[in-house]
Amino acid sequence: MTDLPLAGSRPAISEIDLPTLAAWLDARGEPAYRADQVVAGAHRPDVTAFADLTDLPAPLRTALAEAFRFSTIADSHVIRADGGQTAKAVHELHDGQRIESVLMRYATRGASAERTTICISSQAGCAVNCPFCATGQAGFERQLTPGEIVDQVLLWHRPPWQALGDAKAGHYNIVFMGMGEPLNNADRVFESVRLLNDPARLGIGARHITVSTSGVVPGIDRMVDELPQVNLAISLHAATDALRDELVPINRKWPIHEVIAAGRRFSGRTRRRVSLEYVMIDGLNDTDEQARGLVELARGWRTHVNLIPLNPTPGSRWSGTPAAGIALFVAILRAGGITVTVRDTRGREIEAACGQLHAQLSGRSLREARETRETRGAASVVPA
Numbered sequence: 244m245t246d247l248p249l250a251g252s253r254p255a256i257s258e259i260d261l262p263t264l265a266a267w268l269d270a271r272g273e274p275a276y277r278a279d280q281v282v283a284g285a286h287r288p289d290v291t292a293f294a295d296l297t298d299l300p301a302p303l304r305t306a307l308a309e310a311f312r313f314s315t316i317a318d319s320h321v322i323r324a325d326g327g328q329t330a331k332a333v334h335e336l337h338d339g340q341r342i343e344s345v346l347m348r349y350a351t352r353g354a355s356a357e358r359t360t361i362c363i364s365s366q367a368g369c370a371v372n373c374p375f376c377a378t379g380q381a382g383f384e385r386q387l388t389p390g391e392i393v394d395q396v397l398l399w400h401r402p403p404w405q406a407l408g409d410a411k412a413g414h415y416n417i418v419f420m421g422m423g424e425p426l427n428n429a430d431r432v433f434e435s436v437r438l439l440n441d442p443a444r445l446g447i448g449a450r451h452i453t454v455s456t457s458g459v460v461p462g463i464d465r466m467v468d469e470l471p472q473v474n475l476a477i478s479l480h481a482a483t484d485a486l487r488d489e490l491v492p493i494n495r496k497w498p499i500h501e502v503i504a505a506g507r508r509f510s511g512r513t514r515r516r517v518s519l520e521y522v523m524i525d526g527l528n529d530t531d532e533q534a535r536g537l538v539e540l541a542r543g544w545r546t547h548v549n550l551i552p553l554n555p556t557p558g559s560r561w562s563g564t565p566a567a568g569i570a571l572f573v574a575i576l577r578a579g580g581i582t583v584t585v586r587d588t589r590g591r592e593i594e595a596a597c598g599q600l601h602a603q604l605s606g607r608s609l610r611e612a613r614e615t616r617e618t619r620g621a622a623s624v625v626p627a
């Protein structure tokens with residue numbers, strides 16, 4: 244699928260499908276193998292521009308640079324936290340829209356390599372309007388193209404950030420948990436998954452890719468047929484419709500029993516475990532009643548509950564559940580036979596919750612933000 248948002252502008256190489264690129268090369272009299280060569284080269288971790296593709300003739304490199312952008316991302320501002328283990332980028336696209344991605348490094352027990360998790364955005368903004376989320380509060384701007392989704396991963400795959408990841412693409416976990424509701428942009432998100440999965444490109448295994456949804460039931464059902472190897476996470480955040488209507492407003496369209504039924508269909512058909520995400524908000528959804536309700540929803544099928552202490556947005560009326568409250572909630576879930584983990588709170592010092600850094604930089608150019616931070620030792624990159 245070629246899906247170009249900017250009529251008249253040069254498309255990025257990540258947005259061009261192979262037949263289109265092959266036709267362009269053929270029209271220039273290039274041999275048939277060149278399309279594969281260009282695509283493979285553009286995904287190499289040492290390549291940051293067409294000029295780096297030195298196995299191509301120089302005139303072809305020049306022609307590629309004239310016809311295509313190397314990235315859909317015009318500029319990125321990157322800041323680091325957690326002793327360098329977490330980094331967050333605000334990316335500016337060629338039409339000025341801003342999106343976010345986050346890289347987190349984790350030591351993997353018993354494995355020779357560290358795992359690198361990259362959290363990416365699927366939309367500029369989001370229409371779901373969850374009240375605890377900075378992205379939801381800012382509203383929806385537009386869908387991201389497959390190239391704009393893939394280029395977020397490529398930023399972290401290329402210098403200077405490739406060293407931060409310190410892992411081959413095969414060791415990346417990709418999670419669609421950044422800005423946007425992925426299944427409200429399903430066609431383009433599914434295409435981006437295929438591109439990320441393509442062995443001729445990054446070759447990231449489908450089982451290392453997770454699509455997280457607030458509960459778009461038709462999209463979950465499409466995943467069963469179209470992406471059965473990809474992991475599904477459902478952002479539940481409440482165990483009763485009354486509370487979920489408030490916290491995840493899309494619940495008014497697809498209430499909890501429909502979302503859970505879709506999750507069970509996915510799990511039943513794919514034999515995969517579904518992650519139920521649950522942000523912990525002090526005094527609101529962390530009660531014993533909600534915990535017992537969550538046990539009932541998660542019991543009897545392949546699930547895993549992931550508790551996430553709320554990282555409050557500035558001015559939020561809510562705060563995260565304290566550790567003691569989380570421990571009580573976990574105890575009720577475990578007593579009910581539910582597998583549960585508590586996610587660590589990476590990147591609090593860099594506003595790593597969805598949409599927060601973007602909001603913080605609102606009204607400032609990325610260059611301005613970069614210059615301010617550089618005086619404090621942060622780093623940045625302009626990829627294209």
Ligand code: SF4
Nearest residue numbers: 369372373376379423
């Ligand atoms: S939490 Fe996710 S689904 Fe809800 S508004 Fe934020 S980005 Fe959208």
